[in-house]
Amino acid sequence: MIIDLIDKLYKTNYLEHDELVYLIYNMDEYGKEYLFEKANKIRMKTYGSKVYMRGLIEFTNYCKKGCKYCGINVANKNIERYRLNIEEILQCCEIGYDLGYRTFVLQGGEDDYYTDEMMIEIIKTIKDKYLDVAITLSIGEKSYESYEKYFKAGADRYLLRHETADVKLFKKIHTNSYYKNRMKCLWNLKKIGYQVGAGFMVGIPSQTKEDLAKDILFLKELEPEMVGIGPFIPHKDTIYKDEQAGTLEDTITMIALTRLFLPYSLLPATTALGTIDPLGREKGLKAGANVVMPNLSPTSVREKYSLYDGKICTGDEAAECRNCIEKRIVSAGFSVDMSRGDHINWRKRY
Numbered sequence: 001m002i003i004d005l006i007d008k009l010y011k012t013n014y015l016e017h018d019e020l021v022y023l024i025y026n027m028d029e030y031g032k033e034y035l036f037e038k039a040n041k042i043r044m045k046t047y048g049s050k051v052y053m054r055g056l057i058e059f060t061n062y063c064k065k066g067c068k069y070c071g072i073n074v075a076n077k078n079i080e081r082y083r084l085n086i087e088e089i090l091q092c093c094e095i096g097y098d099l100g101y102r103t104f105v106l107q108g109g110e111d112d113y114y115t116d117e118m119m120i121e122i123i124k125t126i127k128d129k130y131l132d133v134a135i136t137l138s139i140g141e142k143s144y145e146s147y148e149k150y151f152k153a154g155a156d157r158y159l160l161r162h163e164t165a166d167v168k169l170f171k172k173i174h175t176n177s178y179y180k181n182r183m184k185c186l187w188n189l190k191k192i193g194y195q196v197g198a199g200f201m202v203g204i205p206s207q208t209k210e211d212l213a214k215d216i217l218f219l220k221e222l223e224p225e226m227v228g229i230g231p232f233i234p235h236k237d238t239i240y241k242d243e244q245a246g247t248l249e250d251t252i253t254m255i256a257l258t259r260l261f262l263p264y265s266l267l268p269a270t271t272a273l274g275t276i277d278p279l280g281r282e283k284g285l286k287a288g289a290n291v292v293m294p295n296l297s298p299t300s301v302r303e304k305y306s307l308y309d310g311k312i313c314t315g316d317e318a319a320e321c322r323n324c325i326e327k328r329i330v331s332a333g334f335s336v337d338m339s340r341g342d343h344i345n346w347r348k349r350y
């Protein structure tokens, strides 16, 4: 019975592989409702009704990687590439800080134009200027030494989705990115002391339910502080352009399961979720998510950071995004929290 399995998961925060696969295969409407309710209940116990806000700065869409699903992959000659310089990045931070953000997420393609020295300068400048902010990096696979340098410069968190925990599927959807190295990077980030974010896409072409079970069990093993889960959405300039997007239901089911496996994790209701359904993020929050990442990038570059088609909010100024998301959070029955929003078990390193 799936209700018994959900109860067991709720009580123990764990299911064996076969149980989890059974649960995913047999999930019906009633089961989902029950699951979302339990996930929401756990989130209420851990973080309450607070939704943490992160200001996202997409500072470069140059990328040397050839991830087959991603619109900014190196092979795409159809997009206009851009880079923000340090002044432009600082300007985003200034606007964000004034709007109340205390976490800045610096995200970009894997772009060697930004040397370690430049990244260190960017991190240090932000941290010197704003003493009460957290910096999250999301710039892909780097060496242990580079990760360590950024951490020492003041970076607090690092987002690197594992994308899929199945080796074969990982190989199928990437060209010059390797499963082993992705895993190594994640463990290195943990070892260095970052609050780490892993995560995966739901509905990647040929992905099976067993693959999704693997994703969740991998997360349980890694125990990241943050987990980004979003639907795969096709991009017109990729080989997957005619494929189906992942569904809202499947994605929020995975968010809810992750909340039950990792009760204290910080789980974003992603932009991709808001892209496949106008109320996707609200539904994500109700299924256990507790983070949103509104955009602080200049509107002039927003559309160029196109990982998938149809991305929402590309025309809105930072202040509009801030207000729009606040309204949505409140109307869904939650409250906005503008603090740094560290993981509950996080101890300050200073």
Ligand code: 5AD
Pocket (backbone or CB within 6 Å): 069, 070, 071, 160, 161, 163, 200, 201, 230, 231, 232, 233, 234, 235, 272, 307, 308
């Ligand atoms: N659909 C959904 N998510 C995507 N990402 C990249 N391309 C797509 C796509 N087509 C996600 C990846 C990456 C994150 C930054 O965006 O999971 O880690």
